[in-house]
Amino acid sequence: MLTNLHAKRIAVVGLGLSGLATVRFLLAQGVKPVLMDSRTKPAGLEHIAADKVDGIYLGEFDANRLAQMDMIVLSPGLALSHPAIRFAKAQGVEILGDVELFARFNQKPVIAITGSNGKSTVTTLVADMLQHSGIKAIAAGNIGLPVLEALRQPDIDVFVLELSSFQLDTTSSLQSQASCVLNVSADHLDRYTDMAAYTASKQRVYQQTKLAVYNQADPLSYPGTTAGxxxxxxxxxxxxxxxxxxxxxxxxxxxxxxxxxxxxxxAISGSHNQFNALAAAALALSAGASREAIARTLQHFTGLAHRCQLVRAHQGIRWINDSKATNIGATLAAIAGLRPDVRGKLILIAGGDAKGADLSELRPVLTRDVSHVITLGQDGPAIAALHSHAIQVKDLTAAVQQAAKLAQSGDMVLLSPACASLDMFKNYAERGELFAKAVKELTL
Structure with missing residues (x-):
């Protein structure tokens, strides 16, 4: 659905990766957007020539200026409930995200994937399966490459999009060959009023799809009326x-x-990855992948960094980096998937910013499957309170050292925080890298 933007006054609000990609896309369309960011020095802005845009405004958002726009392309990191955005919307300004803008220009098949956990793994698998089938596919969206950057790539046959709930909130016309909600568990409840609101955002992926793929074991993933x-x-x-x-x-x-x-x-282990493999196969088949290519991909794909990744195996102890587990559901999935393969103790390192989630959901699994819990970060004490053998430490290095004292041959030490990382680290990747560094520096 092509759209003419030239006559519109457009503001790009939020100049992160997707925001800057949106600016570049609009400039290529001959549009001079207004740029806004709450930060005074957003990284990458220096590469946008000031004379090419219709003003750059940093710091507190000017609600009156936003209300004069025809369209606001909003970063997924900014909530629709922000007072300045709500005011602009009340004045009749159209609010959309970069994925919606992508949808209005894209003319190629799309596979759309969301869920609280497993999105990046399934997105990567689907793209690989299609490429091994001779289909030029590209993975984009929440996985890292902004969708509007992907749209500018030549000769793409299929777009495989990882979509967060934040991206789906501002998307209404995305058409997909197939879409999937892998699972829904408590996450981002500091942004959504309740689980029902969060689930409704995830369900938006089923709008205008040709095939709705869902998790039989998770009723919150069922398409219902959303898929028509x-x-x-x-x-x-x-x-x-x-x-x-x-x-x-x-x-x-x-x-x-x-x-x-x-x-x-x-090549990937755990029951959660068996599910991911099946979901990826279903989605890839819908876009033309061959069974041979699907099987070949699954035999060679060893997983993504910071997702149940083996960091070290020494003296019978396995150290696993699952730093990407930024919510309760991801940690529960990791424990369920890995515990059957552990003949000794499972030692869990967890903690960080729980984003308003009810951590008590962890208690039954911690009690049944985890021998020791080592906690850190803002919500570490709340997790420690759930287990009789919990130890609180000040940082990740101390957590690794404490785990080394407890672990014996046959045991597994699992970093799966059940929390976001931003209270102590730049992101989950830095957390995982520091864990791996501390493990490799151990003298065992």
Whole structure:
């Protein structure tokens, strides 16, 4: 759906990666946008020539100036509830995000993926499966590459988009070949009024899709009326068309009702990754991937950094970096997926900014599956209160050193924080890198 922007007064609000990509896209369309950011020195702004835009305003947002716009392209990091944005909307200004702008210009098939956990893994798998099938696919969105940068790439056959709830909040006309809600667990409750509001944002991915793929075990992922008349497809870890089947005492991935690959040949481990593999296969098939390419991808894909990543195996102790687990659901999935493969103790390192989530949801699993919990960060004390063998420490290095004192052959030490990292680190990647560094520096 092409759109003419030349006659509109447009503000780009929030100049992070996606915001700056939006500016570049608009400039390429011959539009001179107004730029706004609450920061006084947003990184990357120096690469935008001031004479090419219609003003740069840094610091507190000018609500009256925003109200004079026809359109605001809002960063996903900024809430629609911000007073200046609400005021502009009340004056009739259209508020949208970069994904919505992408949707209005894009003319190629889209695979859209959301969920509280597993989005990046599934997005990467789908793109790889399509590329190994000879289809030029590109992964974009919340995974890192802004969608409007991806749109400018030549000769793309399929866009595989990882979409956060924040991105979906400002998206209304995205059409997809297939879309998926992998799971919904408590997250971002410092931004949403309740779980129902957060779930509704995730469900927006099903709007205008041709195939709604959902998690059989998670009712919050069910398409309901959001998907309209689109057919739906369930992913399960039971015996199902997309599930796990047993053949001659060996468990296999079942894809479209036919065995595809023994679980023993999957390069990624854990039941949560078996689910991710099945979801990716369903989505990739809908966009034309071959079964052979899907199987080949799953045999070689070893996972993404900071997602249940083996950092070190020494003296029978495995150290796992799952720093990307920034919410409760991710940590629960990691424990459920990894615990069956641990013959000794599971030692968990957790803590950070829980973003308003009810951490008590962790208690049953911590009690049953975790021998020791080592906590740190803003909400570390709240997690420590959930376990009888909890130790609170001041930083990640101390956490690693404490875990080393507790661990023996057969044990696993898992960094899976169940919290965001911003109370102590730049991002989850820095947290994971510092964990890996501390582990590798241990003298065991």
């Amino acid at each position: 008349q689109a057919p739906s497809l369930a992913i399960s870890l039971d015996d199902a068309d997309y599930g796990i089947v047993e053949i001659h005492d060996e468990r296999w991935l079942n894809v479209a009702g036919e065995p595809l690959l023994p679980l023993s040949r999957l």
